[in-house]
Amino acid sequence: MLKIREIQAIETYDLRLKVLKTSEKYIYKYQGDFDTETKHFGAFLNKDCIGIVSVMKNSLAAYSQKQIQLRGMAVTPKMQGKNVGKQLIQFIEKQYRQKGVSLIWCNAREYAVPFYKKLGFESIGDKFYIEHVCFHYKMIKNI
Numbered sequence: 749m750l751k752i753r754e755i756q757a758i759e760t761y762d763l764r765l766k767v768l769k770t771s772e773k774y775i776y777k778y779q780g781d782f783d784t785e786t787k788h789f790g791a792f793l794n795k796d797c798i799g800i801v802s803v804m805k806n807s808l809a810a811y812s813q814k815q816i817q818l819r820g821m822a823v824t825p826k827m828q829g830k831n832v833g834k835q836l837i838q839f840i841e842k843q844y845r846q847k848g849v850s851l852i853w854c855n856a857r858e859y860a861v862p863f864y865k866k867l868g869f870e871s872i873g874d875k876f877y878i879e880h881v882c883f884h885y886k887m888i889k890n891i
């Protein structure tokens with residue numbers, strides 16, 4: 749059975765490198781990883797971490813709600829398409845709704861946009877390029 753729990757920043761590095769690295773210049777240590785407000789979560793099958801997401805307290809200026817940014821969402825290739833990502837997002841929504849957060853957002857890689865849409869996110873604005881990664885869309889969801 750899948751178990752989701754808080755993990756340390758350094759525990760995300762392995763999957764960030766395995767799943768999210770796009771080039772030698774990909775920065776897998778994010779600014780803010782060790783901020784006191786930042787939290788990291790892992791989805792575990794037995795003892796293996798098969799999915800990760802980080803939550804940072806960054807706000808979009810256009811929205812006044814209490815909000816969080818999702819970063820570094822990744823599921824190990826073998827386990828993709830088996831609802832691990834969905835369960836991670838649902839876990840975050842439940843946790844942060846309880847803390848009064850009503851908006852979650854992320855910079856979604858273009859190819860991951862259908863995943864976020866399926867989970868009720870909508871894209872805002874034009875697509876933009878993040879250096880050494882790919883095109884992204886800003887996506888938001890009211891929770």
Ligand SMILES: CC(C)(COP(=O)(O)OP(=O)(O)OC[C@H]1O[C@@H](n2cnc3c(N)ncnc32)[C@H](O)[C@@H]1OP(=O)(O)O)[C@@H](O)C(=O)NCCC(=O)NCCS
Nearest residue numbers: 821822823828829830831832833834856857860862863866
């Ligand atoms: C994107 C990612 C996190 C999604 O996690 P996942 O565990 O594979 O996705 P899930 O199985 O939970 O999918 C949830 C739903 O979205 C759908 N979905 C997932 N990826 C999709 C895609 N690319 N296109 C269309 N639908 C998609 C699934 O079919 C599922 O629908 P269902 O609830 O009707 O069955 C994962 O595939 C991944 O790590 N990809 C590579 C890295 C990446 O792109 N990270 C995101 C960076 S912004």
